[in-house]
Amino acid sequence: MPKRAYLAPHLSLDELKNIYRQAKDPVECRRWHFLWKIALGWNVKNSAIAVGISNSYGWEILKNYNDLGIEGVKNQKKESVEHPRGLKPLLNDEQFLSLTEAFKKRPSDGGIWTGPKVARWIEKETGVEKVWNQRGWDYLKKCNYSWHKPRPKHRKGDQAEQAKFKQDLPLKVKQLQQKFPQSSLEIWFFDEHRVGLKPILRKVWSKVGERPIAIVQHRYEWLYVYGFVEPKTGKTRVVFNS
Known part of the structure; x- marks a missing residue:
């Protein structure tokens, strides 16, 4: 069993969860999501997979948080450089509405909607050659969906x-x-x-x-x-x- 990673007690479990859910910046949101998973007892590898980042990037996020607290999680690039890719969403208003309607039905394989399946749907809808799986998760959250176990x-x-x-x-x-x-x-x-x-x-x-x-x-x-x-x-x- 992988060794549980150390997480400095800067914030409680509930505080980490609230910051993750309220984060507006997508980079910071993913970082807080990763840290919340660690606080729940997940190891670094599985937490990184769950939020769509690499294992090495996960360890970097964890180290910055342990050393600097909240300041270590902030997206410094957001404050210094305007990234052009962050200005234009993958879907326009009409395509976004089509996605919300698609969620009311099962995906093409008859299973359940996941981040990767949403990413493939966006590729087909927009003609974009490659859409990362994490963007599918972003759009699920944007459509007010959450990830949990069924009753x-x-x-x-x-x-x-x-x-x-x-x-x-x-x-x-x-x-x-x-x-x-x-x-x-x-x-x-x-x-x-x-x-x-x-x-x-x-x-x-x-x-x-x-x-x-x-x-x-x-x-x-x-x-x-x-x-x-x-x-x-x-x-x-x-x-x-x-």
Whole structure:
């Protein structure tokens, strides 16, 4: 396992995340994204791959931040030289609108949208011979998409039945109270967790504020854990069964 890189405690994890998300300059944004990954426990190699930079550049960013703090992350070229490539976006307004519409459908391979796939889409749309993968990630963020894991949903789950249970529960409680007026009624909810094999969910791009659902088929073995809670009092119980 690669050795975890040292990150000087100039900023907390939440502060790094906020600076990364609020950064306006694309160079600084990528640098803060890289540092945030390091703070989360990622190694330098995987963090560099995730944000689309080289391994050596990642170590350079880390060293500058450890030595200089926030000043070491700033894009000095932005303040000294106007880079002509930064003045013209890859897509005009009409092409950008076409990209946002394309995101509403699956990409041509039928999979999910990723930075490299967006870059290939831009190449085809604009005729540009080479668009770097990191520009695809930039446009996903520009379209208000974020990168996170889907929320797992079991294929046997029935939302209609769940909604019906919530709706009918108060009536059932009232009926029991009327049937047994001299008895004390306690309501307990329980859930079970069966420790074993679970599907690996990889992160995907989705609209900010919207968490996608991944239909999975769990395969469980070995240990069953049952948790009980009484909503009225907050009392809990745990039972293990193998």
